[in-house]
Amino acid sequence: MAIEIKAPTFPESVADGTVATWHKKPGDAVKRDDLIVDIETDKVVLEVLAEADGVLAEIVKNEGDTVLSGELLGKLGAAGAAVAAAPVAAAPVAASAAAPTAADDDAILSPAARKIAEEGGIDPNSITGTGKGGRVTKEDAVAAVAAKKAAPAPVAKPAAPAADAPVFAVGDRVEKRVPMTRLRAKVAERLVEAQSSMAMLTTFNEVDMTEVMALRSKYKDLFEKTHNGVRLGFMSFFVKAATEALKRFPAVNASIDGTDIVYHGYSDIGVAVSSDRGLVVPVLRNAELMSLAEIENGIATFGKKARDGKLSIDDMTGGTFTITNGGTFGSMMSTPIVNPPQAAILGMHNILQRPMAINGQVVIRPMMYLALSYDHRLIDGKEAVSFLVTIKNLLEDPARLLLDI
Incomplete structure (x- = not known):
């Protein structure tokens, strides 16, 4: 049974609000008291929390839409049904069969190689094995750790500018129009x-x-x-x-x-x-x-x-x-x-x-x-x-x- 997600009851001084941000997408799993959507009014931003566990089944009011006090915003479905309907839940059978399981780890990774990889901060499953049947040997783990140490440190990317404060290159004649909150x-x-x-x-x-x-x-x-x-x-x-x-x-x-x-x-x-x-x-x-x-x-x-x-x-x-x-x-x-x-x-x-x-x-x-x-x-x-x-x-x-x- 779907649970209705409704706008909060606004005080008398607030006539209506605007859907500011949906923090969940249809198909996303939701826990009780998770923040689902923000409603912006003339005075404050009101947060709408999930009443129960489930999956966001439907969005009725999109971002930017005007809502009244207590109006329907979306619907929260049962976890089992909604997740099954979500396209991301189904994985190709071939890929699933090809992926090694936890029970197969010992068959492709020797205990010595696992220890070296973990101490070197490397995911053992990311190492390409050269041993028999693709088995990861101790030498493979040592080489992977050495390669990681030799690799240059990643350069930090500058933080993205705020949506309402665009940064333009010098000489650009570009304009950006954003709605006023x-x-x-x-x-x-x-x-x-x-x-x-x-x-x-x-x-x-x-x-x-x-x-x-x-x-x-x-x-x-x-x-x-x-x-x-x-x-x-x-x-x-x-x-x-x-x-x-x-x-x-x-x-x-x-x-x-x-x-x-x-x-x-x-x-x-x-x-x-x-x-x-x-x-x-x-x-x-x-x-x-x-x-x-x-x-x-x-x-x-x-x-x-x-x-x-x-x-x-x-x-x-x-x-x-x-x-x-x-x-x-x-x-x-x-x-x-x-x-x-x-x-x-x-x-x-x-x-x-x-x-x-x-x-x-x-x-x-x-x-x-x-x-x-x-x-x-x-x-x-x-x-x-x-x-x-x-x-x-x-x-x-x-x-x-x-x-x-």
């Missing part, structure tokens, strides 16, 4: 929507990272040891500073719903993460209640999930404020785009040693530019600037985070 298309749609529906403005400031860097340098080893391998980075300081600033300026943590302003009594911080499939923004929920270690652990978990394509829709649903760190790629300054329906986004940038005037003296300090893009319909310029200055002050004197001042 649903995730990238959705991100593009939301970015255009944000710019066309908001009165978006960006304000800048700079922060002296001396104290944060000194604190991190002093305690990073003890921090990692105390918190079971969790590393202390800069992002946790920014998340803590942001949650404190959001308490003081609730409009920055609010959103517009029609003609209403929705103020949130919690801080769900979205952390922008770059993945092979596009930009994703998983959310740290109730970040205002999290410790630095919990924040760092959450970010590290999201980063691994993004690289492995394991982020769930729940991981990226909601969010009241977003932080993006272009500095990891060397960005000096940028104007990040607000993630609707949020009202603001904080952009971090590269840390550079720059000359600064401190108490009438020119000193070299590690400086970072900060950018806050915000919806001017909801947030006034005074609030936006004050919010950014608050983050600056908290980071330049981290003790303020502990003293709540």
